[in-house]
Amino acid sequence: MRQINRSFISALLFVCLLSSCKEDIPKDPVIPNEEELITTLYLNLMPGTGQLVTLSFEDLDGAGGAAPIIKGGTLAPNTTYEGILTLFNELEDPVGDISVEIEDEALDHQFFFQTDIPGLDVSYNDQDSEGNPIGLRTIISTPDSGSSGTLTITLRHEPDKDATGVSEGDISNAGGETDIQVTFEIDVQ
């Protein structure tokens, strides 16, 4: 009976087709909950004493669409900062904390820091269960003299953490695929 009904419906559908019915339009598509998206990155730099510096990258509509808003920062010379990276998905309601996801999958993730500022040093301040760095927490020390340049933060998914130099922060042999790659303008003065 059900099958007969079905064939009746498909027959109707064709009558509909013949008259090219105007009402036959696609239903409203379900707008996906883009829970995997990373829209926002903050690098909070806390000196022992002095001003907190926040570097931020915000691209609320994801890849494509509107351009991201990037804010660099000014660091004091000869200072050691404690760096904390946080990642959010602000398209989600409530806002999703991606840093937690990264921490949960620490073995499969590593951040890399590259800079062209001489004397600016970034070292890892956290590790995964196998003793390799993650990079959500860092220690950043600035050179004695003032200069300016860029700091590039890269997040690799499924890198080879055991490859030469990778656990020291050298990205060359890391492999994996890039989930994040953002560049900040930095002044040291």
Next chain:
Amino acid sequence: MYNKHTLLFALFFLLPFFSMAQDCTVTISGQITDLSTEEPISYATIFLKEVSKGAISDSSGFFLLSDICPGNYHLDISHIGCETTELYLEISQDTSLIVRMDHNAQLLDEVIVSGAHSKTSSQEVQALNEKSISENTDQNLANMLDNISGVSTLRNGNGISKPIIHGLYGNRITILNNGITQNGQQWGIDHSPEIDPLVANKITVIKGVGVLEYQGNSLGSVILVEPNKIENEPHIHGKARYFFESNGLGNGLNLQFQQHNKKIAWRAVGTLKKSGDKRSPDYFLRNTGSAEANIALQLEKQFSESWNSDIYFSSFNTRLGILRGSHIGNLTDLEEALNQDQPFFTEPDFAYAIEAPSQQVNHQLLKVHTQYFIGSNQWIDFSYAGQLDLRKEYDVRRSGRSDEPALSLKQFSNFLEAKYQGDFRFGLKVKTGIQLSRIANTNIPETGVLPLIPDYINYKTGVFGILSKKSEKLFFELGGRFDYQDRRIAAISISLPREIVRYNTKFQNLSTSGGIVYNPIPTIKLAANIGLASRNPEINELYSNGLHQGVSGIEEGNPDLFQEKSFKTTFSFEGRFGKKLFFESLVYYQSISDYIFLAPQDEFRLTIRGAFPVFKYEQTDAQIYGLDLSTTFQVSDKLQAALKYSYIKGLDQTNNIPLIFMPPGNIFTALNYQIPKVDNIQNLEFQINNKWVFEQGNLLPFQDYSPAPPAYNLLGAKISAEKQFSKTRLNIYLKVDNILNVSYRDYLNRQRYFADDLGVNFILGINMQF
């Protein structure tokens, strides 16, 4: 199109003679001749299965089987390279037969797939026969067709490949699955046709200018995947085909059963295939395994002399792994990958496991067809077809989301057709029809990702008419087609807040084509063809928007695109000189105005993954021209030499730059040595072949991330033999591809950025016919 077996049956005459014979004194005699030249075929093997009685045709093609008891018999006729013909005979008296075999086609066999010398079309037709399908069971559809000159494959690794015919692929060509336009997600450059070639008895490529009879977007060429009509044979018969391949440790099994009893004719076909990581000469290609399970069911019923119906159902199901090292996050990753000796994630060990990135495709087709004859020379066909296509693509994702597809599409299509054909006096033929279709494409909301293409419902209505006339030496053909397309789209905006944006596009297409065939003598055929066709912009060209990770670029559709219009002309010249030289040649020229292509922009867009180049769909005027050539030379009775060459050039005329993804020229040569009979072994064949692929020099540096790979050369070999047991015919073959295990990369393989192509591969196959 007719199929081979109806042809064989039509050309096979039963001439019964009255005789007083009683008991076991009946004789079966006959002559075997060549279909095209009418010359006798000697050394053909004739075998009466039930009594295991055999004969060999003499120098005049005659054979005689005597002392046969009256009864029902299966008679097998085989000849080297030919497809074995099986006849079912009800013998009550002395019987004489004339069997005509298509010797022309077998001359070339799968070395050069020869055109069936069809005079019923002025379009260039080339076909893979059942023998070449049986001896390439390890291949998918596109890779099988790669044997035909003028056909290449656009690949994403070995498992994912789509055919390119005369430089066009995807939506610019049409694939017909048992007469029904294949509806799937063919817009994707990395989407294979969703068809199991092993359900077919014949696969035909029409390298035409516009095939008017079929609904589709074709700007020229069409691929037909056709199962035969079920032979009139009251017993259950079937085939079993098995292969093993060393590269990827692949196994495949294909089983077919069929019967034509008094009530109904039926056929059931099933295929299972599994293979693991393929291997380039120096390393395993991790995550390149595949698994496939397909079935097809066919029912035919003759209700009366003038009324018959058939039902066809097929289900195609596949899972395809994609090279792990080809999954990249941004342009820096791509640059790094380009500089690697071997891809990232390469493992020292072989594995069958398929992980992300991967694709899973399920395609079901149901066709119901009925045919009424009005008198003996006119008939009407009604067909309905429904197709359900499901495609899921998996990416490497965070937090266990690799098990959730990043793309999940469902497409449901319905098709209705009424066709009239009439054969009239003076060789006049009329064919006309009307076709309606509705395609509904839906993104299944399980991905957590913005869809790559939007949801839509597409209506298409078309009418066509073709008139042809045949005389002794000439054949003319003229036809026209009109289509109306109404597409309703519901997309999700890129801008925030996300909202639903609706579009409605309407297009009209007018196509026409005409052709002429001239046979000055029976062995020479000249054909010319001209056609005008148009193609509507496809859904991805109009509305795709966003990051296309696989190609490391941001792709932007353009809702304002208009139709592309094509003018194509072909000229072919084929035939044989004496008994030694057979050749086919085809030159073609195609000009496409408003050709839609993905143009790299002078712009990088910043995302959290880094900066990506932007590509936009644009239109230009393009031209494509080329040459396909195949020839065989019969060096001696046993030795044949074959040569195939194809050349193609594509140009963006507006910007005066080359078109991308044009196949580089290639030369294929083969030597075939055949021995009709050694002891009990028949049709022993040795082949050595060589394929040289030129470098695609016709490419500018800014058109690609890396220059086209250098030319390469692949050497191959094959041995095959047949043996007849009382009721079973056995065919065994051993093939070796890339014997020298050379490392190479192919311009048309998109994984060439990351890894070498396949290394040496031994394929052992066993085919049984019972």
